[in-house]
Each structure stands twice: as structure tokens, then as C-alpha cells.
Amino acid sequence: MTATILDGKATLATIKTELAERVRALAERGITPGLGTVLVGDDPASTWYVNAKHKDCAEIGVASIQRHLPASATQAEVEAVIDELNADPACTGFLVQQPTGLDDSAILARVDPAKDVDGLNPVNLGNLVLGIPAPLPCTPMGVVELCRRYDIPLKGAEVVIIGRGITVGRPLGLILTRRSENATVTSCHTGTRDLAAHTRRADVVVAAAGVHNILTPDMVKPGAAVFDVGVSRVAGEDGKSRVAGDIHPAVMEVAGWMTPNPGGVGPMTRALLLRNVVESAERAASA
Numbered sequence: 001m002t003a004t005i006l007d008g009k010a011t012l013a014t015i016k017t018e019l020a021e022r023v024r025a026l027a028e029r030g031i032t033p034g035l036g037t038v039l040v041g042d043d044p045a046s047t048w049y050v051n052a053k054h055k056d057c058a059e060i061g062v063a064s065i066q067r068h069l070p071a072s073a074t075q076a077e078v079e080a081v082i083d084e085l086n087a088d089p090a091c092t093g094f095l096v097q098q099p100t101g102l103d104d105s106a107i108l109a110r111v112d113p114a115k116d117v118d119g120l121n122p123v124n125l126g127n128l129v130l131g132i133p134a135p136l137p138c139t140p141m142g143v144v145e146l147c148r149r150y151d152i153p154l155k156g157a158e159v160v161i162i163g164r165g166i167t168v169g170r171p172l173g174l175i176l177t178r179r180s181e182n183a184t185v186t187s188c189h190t191g192t193r194d195l196a197a198h199t200r201r202a203d204v205v206v207a208a209a210g211v212h213n214i215l216t217p218d219m220v221k222p223g224a225a226v227f228d229v230g231v232s233r234v235a236g237e238d239g240k241s242r243v244a245g246d247i248h249p250a251v252m253e254v255a256g257w258m259t260p261n262p263g264g265v266g267p268m269t270r271a272l273l274l275r276n277v278v279e280s281a282e283r284a285a286s287a
């Protein structure tokens, strides 16, 4: 057997077409959604991600507001930019690209929860715990969206999440245990005694540990759906570094569904960011 590819790139394109329609409807009411990004420093990967997000926005009619601060920027300087974007009516949603090298928790907390298109502000994470509708984190929702579009059953499914980080593992567990998803979730992490014993029982495995090839074929139940959220960099054959994931390529032979990496969860993160941007503008319009 070889797994069905969960094509994040193609799904991003489909979601863009759907969102462009909603942006047109907002334009008829005189509203243009605007995504703000704050980039601190010149890390090449962060620069690429931020540019990709603005390119996505341009394609669907969302305006861009870009703030670039030097690597030497202080916490107070970043917070001043956040205050400015919180107050700017043209900016309907924004994010501060992580990591900044500064106090990222304080940065997330300073963003107006209504403009928090990352869904990582403490108020919005609290709303997720409480079951109150609010913007949801983009990468976890990207995984859920792929399950919906490829008919991967979640109700009653055994889901193993490897990693408990704030941006993926922790919120994904909260999302999948909602009544609307109704999955049974096991959270695995560095304290897990026998990772393979858990993953072998799973219908769905989400690898979000940031450990290259942490999931190997012997750890996967035949037919399971596997999601590779890892973004490590390894040396390629040409000596240049390339993106490499948490899932060993040979898992393809065992799994029922698998995300390529790149081309899987990464583009879905951008798709769900766009959806959060459009939805924050829709909410602001009806407030």
C-alpha cells in the first residue's frame, strides 16, 4: 500500500479561491481586510514565511501592512508597533513573526484578541479551553481542515500528538477533543516512556516535535493518517540545507494518508491564517 498524499499546496489554492469570494463580498460593503506582519531581524526562513503570507494576501484582495524592525529592536519598540497596529483600523488582523528573540509571551499577550490572527493570544487560547468561539491557531486548524477535505474520520479516532508546544501540539489536543471533532487524544512528549507503543495504536499521528525522522515505519499502524508538522533543516545531497520533517519518508509505504513536507502542513498554516484574516474583518464589519 502507498499512502494518499494530503496535498497542502493544492488545498491552499482551493481555500484561496473560496476566500477571494468572501473578500469580494466585503469589498461590496466598502471593507478591505488588511493583514499586518511584524518581523524582527533578518532570519532568512522568517523573511520567506512573511513574504509568502503577503503574496497570499495580494492574490485574494487582502491589503498588506508590513513592519520590519532591526534585530537590535527592544521589547518596548516591538510593543510600540503592536500598540500602533492594535489602533490602526486598516489593519484588521496582524501577527508578530516568531521567534523574535524577545519575550514572545508578552508580545502575544499585547495583541488585541480581536486582531489576533495567529489565535495564540492568551485570551483566545483561554476561549478555546472554555469553548467560546474565537480565532483558532493556524497550524492545528490546518491539520483539521485537511482531515475534513480528505474525509479522514476524527469522531472516535485514536489520535496521537507528538509534541506539546504552544503553537501546535497543545492547542491541537484542545481542538480535537471538542464535541465537534470528538477524537480521543494522547499527548506524547519528551517524558513519554514508550512512544512507539502509543503511535502503533493510533488512527491519526501528528508529529510536531521538531525532531527529524522521529516517526519511522515500524511505529505506524497500516492505513493510519500521518501529519508531518516538523520543520528541521538537514544537509541535502548538494550540501545545501533543505527542509526535513519529523516523519521518515518510508512511512509512506505503511500509512493510509500522509502529508508531504514541504507541501503539506506548511501551506495549510498559511491557508488558515488567511481565513482568520478574512473572518476578523467580517466580525469587525458586523460589530
Ligand SMILES: Nc1nc(=O)c2c([nH]1)NC[C@@H]1CN(c3ccc(C(=O)N[C@@H](CCC(=O)O)C(=O)O)cc3)C=[N+]21
Pocket (backbone or CB within 6 Å): 049, 052, 095, 096, 097, 098, 099, 118, 138, 231, 243, 261, 262, 263, 264, 265, 266, 267, 269, 270
Ligand atoms: N507568529 C507566527 N505565526 C506563524 O504562523 C509562524 C510563526 N510566527 N513563526 C514560524 C512558523 C512557521 N510557519 C510556516 C508557515 C508556512 C510554511 C510554508 O508554507 N512552508 C512551505 C515551504 C517550505 C520551504 O520550502 O521552506 C511548505 O511546507 O511547503 C512553513 C512554516 C509559520 N509560523
